[in-house]
Amino acid sequence: MAGRAARSVTSIGSDGETATPPRRTQQERTAQAEQALLDAAETLFAQRGVDQTSLADVGQLAGYSRGLASHHFGSKAALVDRLAQRIQERFVTEAIDVADIEGTDADAVEILAGLVEDYLKAIVRHSQTGRAFFVMWGAAIPSEATMRPVFATDDARFRLGAEALLRAGQANGTVDGDIDPVATAVAVIGMVRGVAAQHLIAPDAFDLNAAAEACRQFVRKSLTPAANNTHRN
Amino acid sequence: MAGRAARSVTSIGSDGETATPPRRTQQERTAQAEQALLDAAETLFAQRGVDQTSLADVGQLAGYSRGLASHHFGSKAALVDRLAQRIQERFVTEAIDVADIEGTDADAVEILAGLVEDYLKAIVRHSQTGRAFFVMWGAAIPSEATMRPVFATDDARFRLGAEALLRAGQANGTVDGDIDPVATAVAVIGMVRGVAAQHLIAPDAFDLNAAAEACRQFVRKSLTPAANNTHRN
Amino acid sequence: MAGRAARSVTSIGSDGETATPPRRTQQERTAQAEQALLDAAETLFAQRGVDQTSLADVGQLAGYSRGLASHHFGSKAALVDRLAQRIQERFVTEAIDVADIEGTDADAVEILAGLVEDYLKAIVRHSQTGRAFFVMWGAAIPSEATMRPVFATDDARFRLGAEALLRAGQANGTVDGDIDPVATAVAVIGMVRGVAAQHLIAPDAFDLNAAAEACRQFVRKSLTPAANNTHRN
Amino acid sequence: MAGRAARSVTSIGSDGETATPPRRTQQERTAQAEQALLDAAETLFAQRGVDQTSLADVGQLAGYSRGLASHHFGSKAALVDRLAQRIQERFVTEAIDVADIEGTDADAVEILAGLVEDYLKAIVRHSQTGRAFFVMWGAAIPSEATMRPVFATDDARFRLGAEALLRAGQANGTVDGDIDPVATAVAVIGMVRGVAAQHLIAPDAFDLNAAAEACRQFVRKSLTPAANNTHRN
DNA sequence: GATGAATGAGATTTCATTCAT
DNA sequence: AATGAATGAAATCTCATTCAT
Known part of the structure; x- marks a missing residue:
């Protein structure tokens, strides 16, 4: 499965080295x-x-x-x-470039399902960075918030990445041709953002791994072409 | 189908009455x-x-x-x-009580799909109330936020409602018995919250009705038991 | 001489009553x-x-x-x-209204000479208020100073008052008909402002009363019509 | 008349040379x-x-x-x-040395009238330098201003120059012997400073050339000995 | 000599809260 | 109950000065 290869959301966080006092320039x-x-x-x-x-x-x-x-x-x-x-910059940069599966037979559904899982796992692994991001994202909701443009752009970037992936999948037959790529991208991004936010507001309220798995199933069952919809749980 | 009857997310917002009616006590x-x-x-x-x-x-x-x-x-x-x-109090109160379909043959998937759609439509209709809610919800994300308990409770209430509905559906055979009701509830609530938040951050970035439809399809395709998974787009 | 009657530059300063603690509304x-x-x-x-x-x-x-x-x-x-x-408001308000000598035979030169003297004496008597005014006036000199309009207006008010007085004097023959009322007003106002400023910058450098007298002589000798220029020192 | 020769208020301002000439030490x-x-x-x-x-x-x-x-x-x-x-240093340096007319028959009134005119014209010609000077002069008005000594000294220098000129004029009969040289010096310096300040606060409020001419007339009519007071406008 | 990073004091402004009316 | 004046703490931002390069 080509999907796994393309993923890896991971390089997040401030990797140490606050020390080292006597630098130069x-x-x-x-x-x-x-x-x-x-x-x-x-x-x-x-x-x-x-x-x-x-x-x-x-x-x-x-x-x-x-x-x-x-x-x-x-x-x-x-x-x-x-x-x-x-x-x-540090968060999920490769996700965007994933659309270069165009012209290959990579399974877009699996790639997307993997991205969803990775994103949620990254939130756990780099919890402080992830929380800081969601805090700012939440602060962008007021209609006159000065941060809105930044986060509107970021949301759009993610949506466009997902949309491109879905279109590529429809092109190579790995994604149901009937779904609306734009609306579906919104729904998928919404799902991960909303699940992550719930987790951040109440980390102990549910098992995030199980929720991530549920999200994967959502993606698989909903987007796989009807013909070969043979995914298992 | 009993589903439609059970919904109605709608009683939101401060419906007028700024005028001064005859004063009383x-x-x-x-x-x-x-x-x-x-x-x-x-x-x-x-x-x-x-x-x-x-x-x-x-x-x-x-x-x-x-x-x-x-x-x-x-x-x-x-x-x-x-x-x-x-x-x-005003927002989607009845949604929670929907779980009383237990023991009936109401289609839980359709009810849930309807709730998802109604929720998103309510956001549009009562945009100011909806935005105020999401603003406060976003302000609950910092780990030391004083609002956290309030919104953690609210999220939990929604999740429990959805979970109960899913369990009832599994009981009467209208929901795939293999899905995890808790994790799926998290995913569904996450989806609507995440889609709504994207819309509030950039209202013109995508068609919310189309996104709502995509969410419905997600719910239908993912949760309907494999046997009678005959939903159309 | 009608001049003296019309003057009185004096009601300046914050006249006491900082006490009286228990007021009402x-x-x-x-x-x-x-x-x-x-x-x-x-x-x-x-x-x-x-x-x-x-x-x-x-x-x-x-x-x-x-x-x-x-x-x-x-x-x-x-x-x-x-x-x-x-x-x-407190400083020299009547000076402006002095122009109502129009139609009378009041000696405009004497009135102006009196105003000049009174202005300078007022600076001494209400030295703090006068200094505060000149401090702000000086702060209005930078080309982008936000205070400029206020003090430009104030200067103009004074100039217009003096100009009106001079024109009235030319009309009733008490002021030399050949002088330029506008330019002369500028010079007279400049003289009192400049003398006052010198005094405020170095109060002990010269005798302000003598300077005031010199200013009066300037006004008298320069503005009295040539025919009856019989003023003494 | 020696007067004209002695004047020239002019060497003011930073005359260009922003370009980089051949470097030296x-x-x-x-x-x-x-x-x-x-x-x-x-x-x-x-x-x-x-x-x-x-x-x-x-x-x-x-x-x-x-x-x-x-x-x-x-x-x-x-x-x-x-x-x-x-x-x-750059502004009106020669003006001070003018008093060396002592023992000559130079007309002190004309010299002073010329200085007044030149000073005001210099303000226009070197407007930025002039404004900077007046800005600092204005900043010296507060009683505790650190700049006070500098500008008190400068004012005194000007006054002394004018006073010396007037005394020399009285000695050679070109200035009215009855005027008080000190007080008159204060008034003349005040006049030019005050007119200049008015101009800087509101450059378009009046015609500075006309005001300069009015100042010259003031000086001539007021200071010329009564006997030969035959100046025309 | 010259640069510019970093400090820390101080200024304006905002605002939840308290208090007098 | 309701108003709004007054307090005082805090936040942002500016900047002369100091210090490292």
């Missing part, structure tokens, strides 16, 4: 400070939310001064943007 | 002021989010003084709780 | 607080200048909290505007 | 940087005022780094002092 100093600030912001956003986190808190948790976050990013909005960007 | 005036304050809070939360809304704004938009919201509710947290409660 | 409380805040701002502006005075300083010197000045006026710019307005 | 590069920084400070002070201008702004407008102004001058106060000094 100014550029490196700045870059190091920025990563430390973003790490701190991620932690605090995940814990308290964006509005309950002050820039002074961010600077101090990062091991710098109260003023640095403001000085470095210029504004809180810029910090939020930058963190959203960093998480998006 | 003090108690009633207080109740009226409370409703006006909650209406105003709903509007402002939907627009700006909870943290960007001040109690003074709420009082003034309600047509009262800057100080009334604080005076009436005692604290901002109490206002937020009260509004969350009011929305939850 | 809210309106009165507010008005009292506003006067106290403006008095404090006047003092601090005169001492340190506008930019070196914080709103917190104003509130505290007024005997209130750090936050009141900001709360009451909304912004520092509004406080500055309000204070400028108050000083302008 | 370190000292020269430092001097060049200093001029560029002072030019930038002049521009920014004229636009925004002293307090609204940051050292970083100065460095960057000068084409250097954010840190240079601080590095070069040591503190903001030192930059302000240095700029005030430079403007005073």
Whole structure:
């Protein structure tokens, strides 16, 4: 099955190395400070939310001064943007490129089912990053929220990736030709986002692995062409 | 089919009555002021989010003084709780009780598909109330958020309702006996929540009716017992 | 000589009554607080200048909290505007109405000479108010200063008053018909403003009364019609 | 008449030379940087005022780094002092030395009238430098202003120059012997400063050339000895 | 000499809350 | 009950100054 090969949602999170004090160039100093600030912001956003986190808190948790976050990013909005960007860059980047199965006989349904599972598992593995992302995503819901464009774009990117995958699957016969690729993409993305959000709001309320499996079954049973709908549970 | 009858997600929103009917007792005036304050809070939360809304704004938009919201509710947290409660009371209350199909031959899959569709249509119809709900729901994602219990409970209520419905369906043979009712409930609730959130973040990005239809198909194709899986698109 | 009657530049300054604690209505409380805040701002502006005075300083010197000045006026710019307005209202209001000598035989030169003298004496008598005014006037000189319109208007008001007086004097023959009323008004207003500013920058550098007398002589000798130019020193 | 020869208020402003001439010693590069920084400070002070201008702004407008102004001058106060000094050096330096008409028969009234006119014309010609000067002069009005000594000294220098001129005129009979030289000097300097300030606050409110002419007439009519007071308009 | 990163104090502004009316 | 004045804590942002490169 070609699906498994294409996946791997995983490279998330700030992989350590906050130490190493005596670096060299100014550029490196700045870059190091920025990563430390973003790490701190991620932690605090995940814990308290964006509005309950002050820039002074961010600077101090990062091991710098109260003023640095403001000085470095210029504004809180810029910090939020930058963190959203960093998480998006690290999170599930390959998923988008998956549509290059076009012209192959890879099973799009299996790829999508795998992506869904991987996404949810990544939320567990990199829980703080994932929570920070969903916190910001939730903060984008008010109609006048300044963060809306960033997250609208991110949602669109995911939807387009799923849509392309579905179309490719319809082209090579691995996806039911009758489904609406756009609407189905919305539903699939919605499912993973909604399941993840439920988990983050009440982590102990249900078994996320079981829910991930249920999502896979949803995808398989709903999208496999009627003819060869022989999937098992 | 009993399904359709059982639905009706609809009684949402503050249906007008800003005008001043013949005044009555003090108690009633207080109740009226409370409703006006909650209406105003709903509007402002939907627009700006909870943290960007001040109690003074709420009082003034309600047509009262800057100080009334604080005076009436005692604290901002109490206002937020009260509004969350009011929305939850008004929103989809009957859905939960649907599980009383137990012992009948009602088609649980159709009922669930109908609920999914109704929920999403209600979001459109009562967009401000729906947005206010999702704004608060999103604000519950930070791990230390004070609103978490309220929304964790609400999510659980929905999940339990769906789970009961699925179990009843498995009992009367209208739902595939192999699916995990708990995990499937999580997935279905996740799907509607996630689709709604995508819509609220970018209302013009996709056709919500088509997405609702896609969700219905997901439910039908995935949950109908293999034997009589003869649903059409 | 009708001149003396028309003058009186004098009613300047915050005439006492900062005490009297237990007043009644809210309106009165507010008005009292506003006067106290403006008095404090006047003092601090005169001492340190506008930019070196914080709103917190104003509130505290007024005997209130750090936050009141900001709360009451909304912004520092509004406080500055309000204070400028108050000083302008109190300072030399009748000077403007002096032009009503039109149609009489009042000696416009004497009236103007008197106004000049009174203005400079008022600066001495109400030195703090006068200094605060000049501080703000000086702060209006940068080309992008937000205070410019306020003080441009004030300067224009004075110039127009002087111009009207000069025209009236030319009409009744008490002012040299050859002088340019507009340009002369600019010069006279400039003289008093410039003398006052010199005094405020270095109060002990020269005798202001003697300077005031010199200004009177300038006005008399320059504006009296050539025929009856019989003024003595 | 020796008067005209003695004037020339004119050598003001930063006359171009932003281009990079053939580099020379370190000292020269430092001097060049200093001029560029002072030019930038002049521009920014004229636009925004002293307090609204940051050292970083100065460095960057000068084409250097954010840190240079601080590095070069040591503190903001030192930059302000240095700029005030430079403007005073460039502005009307010869005017002061005019008193050397003593013992000649030069007409002091004409010389003074010419100086007044030249000063006001210089303000127009070198508007930015002039505005920067008046901005700093205005900032010296608060009683505790750190700039006061600098500008008190400058005002005194001008007054002394005018006073000497007047005394010389009285000695050679070209100035009315009855006028008080000190007080009259104050009034004349006040007139030009006040007219210039009015112009800077509202450049389009009146015709500065006409005002300059009115100032000349003031000087002539007021100071010429009664006997030969035959000046025309 | 020159750059620019980092600090930390301070300013304005917002706002939940308290209190007087 | 209701108003709205007043408080005081906190947040963002600015910036002179210091320090490392």
